[in-house]
Amino acid sequence: MDLALLEQRLNDRAQPRYRAAQVWEWAARGTAGYEEMTNVPAALRSALADEVPFSTLEVAAQSEARDGTVKTLFRTHDGHSVEAVLMRYRDGRRSICVSSQSGCPLTCTFCATGAMRFGRNLTASEILDQALHFRRIEALDHCVFMGMGEPMLNLDGVLEAARRLPDLGITHRRTTISTVGWLPGLTRFVDEVEEPIRLALSLHAPEDALRSGLMPVNERYPLAEVLAECRRYFALRRRKVFVEYVMLAGVNDRVEQARQLAELLDRRVFKVNLIPYNPTGAFEGSSRRAIDAFKSVLDRAGVPATVRLTRGRDIEAACGQLAASRDAAAA
Ligand code: SF4
Numbered sequence: 629m630d631l632a633l634l635e636q637r638l639n640d641r642a643q644p645r646y647r648a649a650q651v652w653e654w655a656a657r658g659t660a661g662y663e664e665m666t667n668v669p670a671a672l673r674s675a676l677a678d679e680v681p682f683s684t685l686e687v688a689a690q691s692e693a694r695d696g697t698v699k700t701l702f703r704t705h706d707g708h709s710v711e712a713v714l715m716r717y718r719d720g721r722r723s724i725c726v727s728s729q730s731g732c733p734l735t736c737t738f739c740a741t742g743a744m745r746f747g748r749n750l751t752a753s754e755i756l757d758q759a760l761h762f763r764r765i766e767a768l769d770h771c772v773f774m775g776m777g778e779p780m781l782n783l784d785g786v787l788e789a790a791r792r793l794p795d796l797g798i799t800h801r802r803t804t805i806s807t808v809g810w811l812p813g814l815t816r817f818v819d820e821v822e823e824p825i826r827l828a829l830s831l832h833a834p835e836d837a838l839r840s841g842l843m844p845v846n847e848r849y850p851l852a853e854v855l856a857e858c859r860r861y862f863a864l865r866r867r868k869v870f871v872e873y874v875m876l877a878g879v880n881d882r883v884e885q886a887r888q889l890a891e892l893l894d895r896r897v898f899k900v901n902l903i904p905y906n907p908t909g910a911f912e913g914s915s916r917r918a919i920d921a922f923k924s925v926l927d928r929a930g931v932p933a934t935v936r937l938t939r940g941r942d943i944e945a946a947c948g949q950l951a952a953s954r955d956a957a958a959a
Pocket residue numbers: 732733734735736739740741742743775776777778808
């Protein structure tokens with residue numbers, strides 16, 4: 629729902645100030661449409677239905693994986709494709725992964741989104757509408773900004789959306805914003821965000837040469853500068869930084885590289901998430917054995933590390949697989 633347009637239309641009708649909050653509360657609770665908002669006058673409900681679309685996004689396609697993961701392809705009013713994912717875990721957690729941009733300008737070599745044409749930054753309402761779509765399916769408790777796009781390139785939109793997530797039942801402590809190390813946005817995030825929103829760094833290599841080969845952003849903002857900013861976040865906020873490390877066979881998964889990584893990361897500050905890679909063309913994923921060997925090095929060095937559960941692989945909803953390519957081509 630375009631919240632600025634909603635306010636404007638309510639002002640045009642000289643509605644009381646609380647009305648926008650009332651409508652938002654209904655939407656955030658997973659209401660399916662204006663008609664269910666019983667404490668809003670009926671005439672106003674029907675006027676709003678005509679003038680303020682209930683969502684800024686249209687659902688273009690939706691699929692469900694064998695493990696219950698749901699991937700939705702949305703279309704913006706101006707034809708851009710956006711994907712988001714709902715992950716269902718056995719312990720009952722319901723986590724969504726939302727996009728901050730349509731496509732991404734940063735072209736990381738292992739990422740399907742990076743290979744897609746960049747569209748534009750999404751508005752805060754377009755980001756929230758991804759979450760609201762899943763909220764209408766079921767109650768949610770976690771959100772990661774790890775879908776399409778680099779959140780720090782669209783920090784205002786991302787923060788405006790993130791700040792409203794508690795109304796949907798997703799607390800700040802269960803909200804994570806991820807970055808590949810876009811320093812201007814990261815610095816602002818560290819300085820300005822006082823809510824306990826979590827920070828994740830997509831690292832993927834323990835040294836600059838390899839990282840620059842995988843992620844061109846590293847040439848602009850090298851590892852040392854990015855890690856220094858993460859340490860500053862920890863010093864100011866006392867919250868650990870999650871390090872995402874996608875496991876690429878023969879590229880970044882050797883035991884020596886695990887040692888390099890352990891040396892790079894202060895165990896008090898960082899927690900590593902090893903991500904089994906979902907092939908998108910250019911690379912092979914590491915074997916389970918290689919992942920286990922890599923993790924043991926980190927374990928021995930005392931660097932907290934886990935291996936991420938892969939969700940939704942059969943519907944290309946897993947990490948690095950969001951591309952909307954076929955559908956974008958058809959748009
Ligand atoms: S990994 Fe993230 S920053 Fe890199 S191309 Fe993909 S979406 Fe963009």
